[in-house]
Amino acid sequence: MGIKSFMGRRAEPVKPAEAPMLVRDYMSSNLVTFTENEHILDVMDKLIRHNISGGCVINDQNELIGIISEGDCMKQVSDSRYYNMPMEDLTVGKRMNCRVETIDGNMNVLDAAKKFIEMKFRRFPIVENGKLIGQISQRDVMRAALTLKAHNWQY
Template sequence: MGIKSFQGKRAEPEKPKSAPMLVRDYMTTSLVTFKEDENILDVAEKLTKNKISGGCVVDENNKLVGLISEGDCMKQISDSQYYNMPLEDTTVGKRMTCNVETIDGNMNVMDAAKLFIEKRYRRFPIVEHGKLIGQISQSDVLRAAVRLKSNNWAD
């Protein structure tokens, strides 16, 4: 006769439901921002010093008014050299992108990843109640994906 267990059949342990990975949990909130009246050379210096490829342009109330990038600065520097124009007069407001697409901080990070692929942007600002509260970049999304892999993909 074999030994019988009095414990009965054990139920499969429930896998914890993973909480949604939201943009707000991975966005950067300590931003280097710019003003419309800043000189383009000062912006290039800030971008280089902070090792970033671009940033948000805000007004005095922290309302998003545009984006400025390394490419915008390089274009201005190139144009200035080609047309022999002084760079001292060139401001962010003349070179920034004004129609900025933003995303919601409550969006799932993987949905944001899809937007990065579709739009080919490097960053998306996050605005709440009319104010800039953060920015998510492609590297922020990659950080979320690595975390997701360590939590779920190995199951």
């Protein structure tokens, strides 16, 4: 006679909660940055060489003080041509945008997507304890969305 065993009904396995997709997990941290005393022509050269559309302006303590973009550079090129102004004394500090919107590295990346849409920005710096630690772009958010699609989205 064999041994009989009875196991009661098993509970459904607990599905682990999905870990939030945080901005800090998708941000770029190896940034091309600029200083306010940098010449605008050097900025244009860096933007082209690194195939980027803009970047953060920082001080000596790695604190975010502004943003400079292709658009800021194009405005300078246009103004110089239109007003026949020389470009030799033009610095980032004269063209950068000092009113910078940042986002929290602990924000869910999908919430960041909504902020991109609402504010129509191409990038957001991430500052922690007063220091620039990274930047997230629209492309980074799309990369996160593709990761999410691989796990959750249906075709």
